[in-house]
Amino acid sequence: MTEPAASYPIVRLRPKAEARAIRHGFPWVYADELVTDRRTKALAPGALAVLEDAERRALGLVSVNTGSRIIARVLDRNPAAQIDQTWLRARLSRALQLRERLYETPYYRLVHAEADGLPGVVIDRFGAAAVIQPNAAWAEAHLDGLCAALVAVTGCSVVVKNATGRARALEGLGEETTLLQGTLAGPLPVPMNGAHYMADLTGGQKTGLFYDQRPNHAFAAKLAGGGAVLDVFAHVGGFALAALAGGAARALAVDSSAPALALAEEGARVSGVDGRFSTRRGDAFAVMEALAGEGARFDLVVCDPPAFAPNRAALEAGLRAYERVARLAAPLVAPGGYLALCSCSHAADLGAFRSASARGIGRAGRRAQLLHTGFAGPDHPQLPQLPQLAESGYLKALFFRLDG
Numbered sequence: 001m002t003e004p005a006a007s008y009p010i011v012r013l014r015p016k017a018e019a020r021a022i023r024h025g026f027p028w029v030y031a032d033e034l035v036t037d038r039r040t041k042a043l044a045p046g047a048l049a050v051l052e053d054a055e056r057r058a059l060g061l062v063s064v065n066t067g068s069r070i071i072a073r074v075l076d077r078n079p080a081a082q083i084d085q086t087w088l089r090a091r092l093s094r095a096l097q098l099r100e101r102l103y104e105t106p107y108y109r110l111v112h113a114e115a116d117g118l119p120g121v122v123i124d125r126f127g128a129a130a131v132i133q134p135n136a137a138w139a140e141a142h143l144d145g146l147c148a149a150l151v152a153v154t155g156c157s158v159v160v161k162n163a164t165g166r167a168r169a170l171e172g173l174g175e176e177t178t179l180l181q182g183t184l185a186g187p188l189p190v191p192m193n194g195a196h197y198m199a200d201l202t203g204g205q206k207t208g209l210f211y212d213q214r215p216n217h218a219f220a221a222k223l224a225g226g227g228a229v230l231d232v233f234a235h236v237g238g239f240a241l242a243a244l245a246g247g248a249a250r251a252l253a254v255d256s257s258a259p260a261l262a263l264a265e266e267g268a269r270v271s272g273v274d275g276r277f278s279t280r281r282g283d284a285f286a287v288m289e290a291l292a293g294e295g296a297r298f299d300l301v302v303c304d305p306p307a308f309a310p311n312r313a314a315l316e317a318g319l320r321a322y323e324r325v326a327r328l329a330a331p332l333v334a335p336g337g338y339l340a341l342c343s344c345s346h347a348a349d350l351g352a353f354r355s356a357s358a359r360g361i362g363r364a365g366r367r368a369q370l371l372h373t374g375f376a377g378p379d380h381p382q383l384p385q386l387p388q389l390a391e392s393g394y395l396k397a398l399f400f401r402l403d404g
Contacts, residue, residue, distance in 0.1 A: 010050050011050070012051075012054065013033055013034060018033075027119055028073060029051065029062065029071055030069060031071040046142075047141075050062075058079040059077075061078065061081045068170060073114075088146055091111075092110070095118075096154060106128075107192060108124075115383040120135040122207070130150055131160045132146065132160070133162050134168075158183065160201045160202060161180050179202070192214055193214065195271045197236050198267045200259070203259070210238060212377060218242065219397075222246065224247065224299065224300045229298060229300045230298040233255060236263040241264070251278075252280060253278070254281075254282065256283055297337075299333075300337060300340070301339050301340070302339075303325050303341050309343075309346075310345060328364075330365075335402070337401070338400065340397060341398045342397045357398055368402050369400060369403075
């Protein structure tokens with residue numbers, strides 16, 4: 001896995017490319033910024049190279065993937081760095097140090113890609129188990145070493161490779177979910193915000209659980225005491241179970257996935273709140289329309305849909321979908337109750353999402369106060385050099401109080 005510095009090939013920025021941004025911490029080189037001669041094109045996806053500016057001054061060590069729009073990712077400012085076990089353990093140890101300061105128990109996102117100095121790598125930890133998403137070609141090429149370093153640093157006995165999703169497709173990588181180390185008997189219980197969630201590490205969405213919503217679950221729970229809660233696009237019951245743990249009288253979880261709702265029901269049982277918890281399977285939009293027709297009202301309604309605008313091409317349609325969610329959800333909120341609307345779309349910034357949500361609430365004939373804007377938890381740090389934090393700061397949660 002280790003390559004001596006002398007063996008690294010050289011790749012070079014075009015004369016008009018902005019080398020200063022790289023020097024100041026920007027982590028990517030786009031395809032139109034790099035000289036792509038025959039030698040560069042011949043590099044295998046994920047190959048390591050020294051990046052130089054147009055004046056042949058070294059900028060750092062990068063991984064190269066000529067099949068990706070992000071043609072180079074900065075791994076180290078030191079062009080002579082060795083990407084070996086020592087390097088990997090140092091990056092993982094730094095990430096672990098932060099999480100251990102933030103959380104009393106080992107349930108968190110351990111590595112959040114570029115923001116933790118491991119470009120394209122996501123690692124979620126579930127006690128003695130961890131799930132790696134190697135979403136960049138260099139991480140795929142160094143996966144064995146990354147797994148070994150992860151075990152050495154954390155002591156995890158189970159490691160899962162989750163190689164699915166759009167990010168890998170953009171890198172030209174295939175999909176695969178497999179155990180790299182240890183065995184799994186089934187979904188694992190994850191304690192969070194007073195509840196227990198069941199995480200399916202091999203068959204669930206993404207890594208099995210969405211840690212990013214943890215602080216928003218907690219805020220929603222403060223609004224739910226003694227009331228009725230509707231959790232739409234519930235997955236494994238994130239908002240509903242936190243609300244019940246926080247004292248909600250009852251909660252209904254809506255999702256189109258039967259396996260996800262089965263995990264939510266098991267989480268309610270393990271949490272001891274199954275007597276106050278129910279589920280309803282179906283298309284979220286259709287279920288909200290049906291509930292309105294039934295005259296159902298809730299003290300807190302939460303909608304946490306999938307990314308309707310994952311890229312710029314989908315932005316307009318995505319914003320219309322967020323507006324529709326707000327329009328259908330608002331009538332289900334009792335007077336003086338609360339509505340939480342979430343977006344995990346990279347392309348929809350906070351202002352656009354807030355405007356779409358406000359339009360939907362207004363079209364439903366409701367007046368609203370915006371109480372709180374939430375984001376991902378601190379185990380999802382952001383890289384400030386990325387433009388407007390759009391790439392590393394994706395999650396938005398808007399909490400409204402509705403009158404009328």
